[in-house]
Amino acid sequence: MTPLMEVVNRLHAGSTITLAFILLLLTSNAVPSTFGHPASGSSEPMQSSGGTGSAYLYTLSVTSDSDSTTLNFTGGPKVLDYSASVVRGEQTGGFSYIAQPDFVAISQGASYGTIAEIQVQLLAIAGTVSGIATISIGNAGSTNVTLSFYNSTESQPFSSFGDIAPGGSSTSTRNFTIDYSPLYANPSDSISEQPIPTSIYHKVMAFYYPWYGNPAGPSGQWYHWVNATQDSIASATDYPLFGAYDSQDQAIITAQILMAREAGIDGFISSWWGIGTFEDHSLSVLLSVAQQMNFTVSVYYETVRNLTATDMVNELTYIVRQYGSNPAFLKEDGRPVIFVYDVNAYGRNATFWLDVRERLESNVGKVYLIGGDGGPNWLSYLNVFDGFHSYVKLSPMLMNGTYNYFTTNMDLGLPGLSWNEALNLISLETPLPVEQKALFFTVIPGMNRTGAYLTGEGPLIVVSRQNGKTYAQYWGNAISSNATGVLITSWNEWHEGTELEPSLQYGFSYLQLTRYWVHKYTQKPEPSVGLPDVQTSVSPPVVSRLPGDLEANFTLTNCGSAPALYTSLTITSGQNLSLTGVTHPGVYLYEENESSDLYSATIPLIMPNTSVSFGVSFALPSDKGTISVATNSFNSGGSSSGTAVSNWELSVMSATRSTTASTTSSSATNSNVSTGTIIIATTSQTMRTTSTALTTYISSSSVSSSSSSAMIADVPEFSYLPVVTIALVSVIILAHILIRRRSGQGVPSSTVTH
Numbered sequence: 001m002t003p004l005m006e007v008v009n010r011l012h013a014g015s016t017i018t019l020a021f022i023l024l025l026l027t028s029n030a031v032p033s034t035f036g037h038p039a040s041g042s043s044e045p046m047q048s049s050g051g052t053g054s055a056y057l058y059t060l061s062v063t064s065d066s067d068s069t070t071l072n073f074t075g076g077p078k079v080l081d082y083s084a085s086v087v088r089g090e091q092t093g094g095f096s097y098i099a100q101p102d103f104v105a106i107s108q109g110a111s112y113g114t115i116a117e118i119q120v121q122l123l124a125i126a127g128t129v130s131g132i133a134t135i136s137i138g139n140a141g142s143t144n145v146t147l148s149f150y151n152s153t154e155s156q157p158f159s160s161f162g163d164i165a166p167g168g169s170s171t172s173t174r175n176f177t178i179d180y181s182p183l184y185a186n187p188s189d190s191i192s193e194q195p196i197p198t199s200i201y202h203k204v205m206a207f208y209y210p211w212y213g214n215p216a217g218p219s220g221q222w223y224h225w226v227n228a229t230q231d232s233i234a235s236a237t238d239y240p241l242f243g244a245y246d247s248q249d250q251a252i253i254t255a256q257i258l259m260a261r262e263a264g265i266d267g268f269i270s271s272w273w274g275i276g277t278f279e280d281h282s283l284s285v286l287l288s289v290a291q292q293m294n295f296t297v298s299v300y301y302e303t304v305r306n307l308t309a310t311d312m313v314n315e316l317t318y319i320v321r322q323y324g325s326n327p328a329f330l331k332e333d334g335r336p337v338i339f340v341y342d343v344n345a346y347g348r349n350a351t352f353w354l355d356v357r358e359r360l361e362s363n364v365g366k367v368y369l370i371g372g373d374g375g376p377n378w379l380s381y382l383n384v385f386d387g388f389h390s391y392v393k394l395s396p397m398l399m400n401g402t403y404n405y406f407t408t409n410m411d412l413g414l415p416g417l418s419w420n421e422a423l424n425l426i427s428l429e430t431p432l433p434v435e436q437k438a439l440f441f442t443v444i445p446g447m448n449r450t451g452a453y454l455t456g457e458g459p460l461i462v463v464s465r466q467n468g469k470t471y472a473q474y475w476g477n478a479i480s481s482n483a484t485g486v487l488i489t490s491w492n493e494w495h496e497g498t499e500l501e502p503s504l505q506y507g508f509s510y511l512q513l514t515r516y517w518v519h520k521y522t523q524k525p526e527p528s529v530g531l532p533d534v535q536t537s538v539s540p541p542v543v544s545r546l547p548g549d550l551e552a553n554f555t556l557t558n559c560g561s562a563p564a565l566y567t568s569l570t571i572t573s574g575q576n577l578s579l580t581g582v583t584h585p586g587v588y589l590y591e592e593n594e595s596s597d598l599y600s601a602t603i604p605l606i607m608p609n610t611s612v613s614f615g616v617s618f619a620l621p622s623d624k625g626t627i628s629v630a631t632n633s634f635n636s637g638g639s640s641s642g643t644a645v646s647n648w649e650l651s652v653m654s655a656t657r658s659t660t661a662s663t664t665s666s667s668a669t670n671s672n673v674s675t676g677t678i679i680i681a682t683t684s685q686t687m688r689t690t691s692t693a694l695t696t697y698i699s700s701s702s703v704s705s706s707s708s709s710a711m712i713a714d715v716p717e718f719s720y721l722p723v724v725t726i727a728l729v730s731v732i733i734l735a736h737i738l739i740r741r742r743s744g745q746g747v748p749s750s751t752v753t754h
Contacts, residue, residue, distance in 0.1 A: 054187035060120040066141030067112035071104040075131030077124035089116025136173040149183045158182035189426045194435040197332040206491040208268035210247040210282030217246020236494035237451040238503040243590030251605040253289040262636040263511045264518030267296030290328035298330040313359045320364040335368040344375035353384040383414040387438030396473035406439040441483035443474035448497030475517040508638025532633045533560030557611040564606040564633035571599040577625025583615040
C-alpha cells in the first residue's frame with residue numbers, strides 16, 4: 001500500500017456527511033454565491049476547464065469556543081466533492097452547524113466556552129492561486145482555521161489563521177488572504193474532463209403540463225380545470241384560446257408542438273406524477289405525436305410526494321423502460337435525460353439520491369439526470385446529477401444570482417460518484433472523470449396565481465409581465481450569461497399564470513417574443529411559415545325528419561400551405577331560419593356555443609389539404625331563410641389568414657297532399673310535407689372574399705307506414721302526375737348544375753387580403 005493510499009484509507013474511515021442547519025444563518029447568508037470566483041486582487045486560475053489536469057485533496061479544520069462563528073471563502077480551488085464531520089462538540093447542548101466548502105457556521109448558544117471542531121475534507125481542481133477567508137465571531141471566545149494538503153506521506157498545513165471576540169456586545173469580522181500555491185504543488189490525482197453534451201448545449205425547452213382533462217375530449221373527464229366555462233376557468237387567471245382543452249387530444253398536442261417549434265422551442269419537459277396517472281397516459285400520447293413531428297420530449301419527475309427511495313427507483317425504471325426508447329425522448333449519447341424537480345423535498349439529501357441513481361442505473365443502464373432546486377445545500381448534490389436548474393425565480397435578479405452560483409460553483413463535478421468512490425479511484429491512481437455540468441437558465445414571462453389562490457391552491461404570487469419587459473429581462477440575462485441551455489416556465493401552467501400558450505388576454509404575443517429571443521440566443525435563422533386558407537363548402541341538404549329539420553353538411557377545407565390553428569367558426573341564421581343542432585364527428589371542440597340563431601366554435605387544428613365537417617340542422621322555414629358562415633384561422637406564428645364569410649340563402653318549395661296508410665291497428669294521415677329544398681349561395685366578403693354558387697334540388701315525399709314500427713324512410717304510394725312533375729324539375733335543375741360546373745362557375749374561390 002502506497003503512502004498516499006494510506007492517507008486515502010484514513011479519509012475513508014473518518015468521513016461521514018452530517019448536514020445540520022441553523023435557521024437563523026440560513027435566512028442571512030447560508031447560500032453564498034462567490035465560492036471559486038477570483039477575489040479582488042487575486043490572480044487568474046492556474047488551470048482552465050477542458051482536457052486533462054490535476055485533482056487535489058485537502059482538509060479545512062475549524063475550531064471554536066465562541067457562541068457563534070461564520071466562515072466564508074472566496075477564490076481558491078474549484079471544489080468537486082466534499083465530506084463534512086464533527087470532530088468535537090456534537091454532544092453539547094445547543095450545538096448546531098453548517099459545513100460547506102465555501103461556508104462554515106457553528107453555533108453553541110449557552111454552551112460557548114466548550115471547544116467545537118468541524119472538519120471538511122475537499123476534493124478540488126485548481127482555481128485561483130490566492131483567496132480570501134472572512135471570519136465573523138460573536139460576543140465571546142475565539143475561532144481558529146487550518147488548511148492542510150496531503151502529500152505522499154502525511155497531512156501538512158499550508159495556511160492557518162484565527163480571531164478573538166472583542167467581548168461585550170460587539171462582534172468581530174476579519175479578512176485573511178490564503179496562498180494556495182503549496183496545495184497546487186501537491187496534486188493527488190489526474191483528471192479527465194468530459195465536455196457538455198452537444199445534445200444539451202443551447203437547447204431551449206419549456207415545462208409542459210399534460211394534466212388537463214375535459215369530458216368533451218378523449219379523456220372523457222374533467223381534470224385540473226376548476227369550474228371551467230366557455231369564457232372563464234376559476235383556477236386560472238388567464239383563459240386559453242383553445243378553451244378548457246384536453247391534454248390527451250392529439251389535435252391539441254399537434255397544434256402545441258407546431259407553435260412551440262415555430263417559436264424556436266426544441267422540446268417539452270412533461271410533468272409526471274406516477275405510474276398509471278392521468279399525466280402518465282398523457283405522456284404516451286405526447287410522445288406518439290412528438291415522434292411523428294420530430295420534436296423532443298423529456299420528463300419532469302415530480303418529487304413533492306411522499307415516496308421512498310425504492311418507490312422512486314421503481315418509477316424512474318418504469319419511465320426509462322416504458323418511454324426511454326422512443327426516438328422523441330431526449331437523450332444524451334443514448335442516455336435518457338430526465339429533469340428532477342426539487343431534489344431537496346422531504347429532506348432528501350445527496351446520499352439518498354446517490355442510492356436512487358445507483359439502483360436505477362443497475363436496472364436500466366446509464367441515465368442523464370438534471371436536478372432542480374437543491375435548497376440551501378445545492379453543492380452537496382454536485383456529483384449526484386449531471387446538470388442543474390431552478391424551476392422558477394421570481395425576479396430576473398434572483399435568477400441571475402442563481403445562475404452565477406451555478407457557473408461559479410457547480411460547472412464541474414464527478415459524474416454520479418460518491419465521495420468514497422472518488423477516493424477509491426485516487427487510491428488506484430486512476431484518473432478522475434470530471435464532467436462539465438449542464439447548467440440551465442430559467443426564464444418566465446411573469447406569474448399570476450390569483451385564480452389558483454382564490455380556489456385554495458396555494459399562495460397569491462404576482463410577477464407582472466410588464467408588457468413583455470419582465471420576459472426580456474430574464475432573456476437578456478440568459479444571453480449575457482451564455483447559458484448552457486434555457487428553460488421556459490412555462491408552456492401551459494395555467495394555474496400559475498406563467499403560460500406562453502396563446503390566451504384571450506395575450507394572444508400569440510409571448511410566442512412571438514419567444515421566437516425573437518430564441519433567435520438572439522441561438523443565432524439560428526428564424527423559420528418562415530405560410531398562411532392557412534380555410535374555405536367553406538356545403539353539401540346537398542337532406543330532410544332528416546318529416547315533418548322536421550333540414551340538415552346540411554358544412555365542410556371546412558384548409559387549402560393553404562400552413563396548418564390552420566384556432567380556426568374560429570361562426571354560423572349565423574337569419575330571418576325565418578333557426579338552428580336546432582350541430583354535430584362534428586371525429587373533432588373535439590372545447591370552445592363551443594349554440595343558440596337558435598348562432599353557433600360558434602374554435603377548431604384547434606386543420607392541417608393543409610384536410611377537412612373537418614359539421615352537420616348543421618335547421619328548423620324548416622316557411623318560405624326563405626339565410627345562413628352566414630364565417631371563419632378565421634391563424635398559422636403557428638400567430639399570423640391571421642383573415643376572415644372569410646359565406647352567405648347562403650335557403651328557399652323551400654312545399655306541396656300539400658293527404659295520404660292515408662293502413663296498419664294492422666290504425667291509420668295515419670300526413671299533410672303539409674316538404675317536397676323539395678333549393679339552396680342558393682350568394683356572394684360575400686369580409687377581409688377575404690369567398691364567392692360561392694351552389695344549386696341543389698332534393699325530392700322528398702309524404703310517408704306512409706305499414707306497421708306501428710315502420711321506419712320513417714319507407715316508400716309511400718304516389719299518384720303518377722306528381723312523380724312526373726318532380727322528375728322533370730329535377731332533370732332541369734341537375735342539368736343547370738352540370739352546365740355551371742363545366743363552365744367553371746360554382747367553384748369556391750378566395751382572395752387573401754393582408
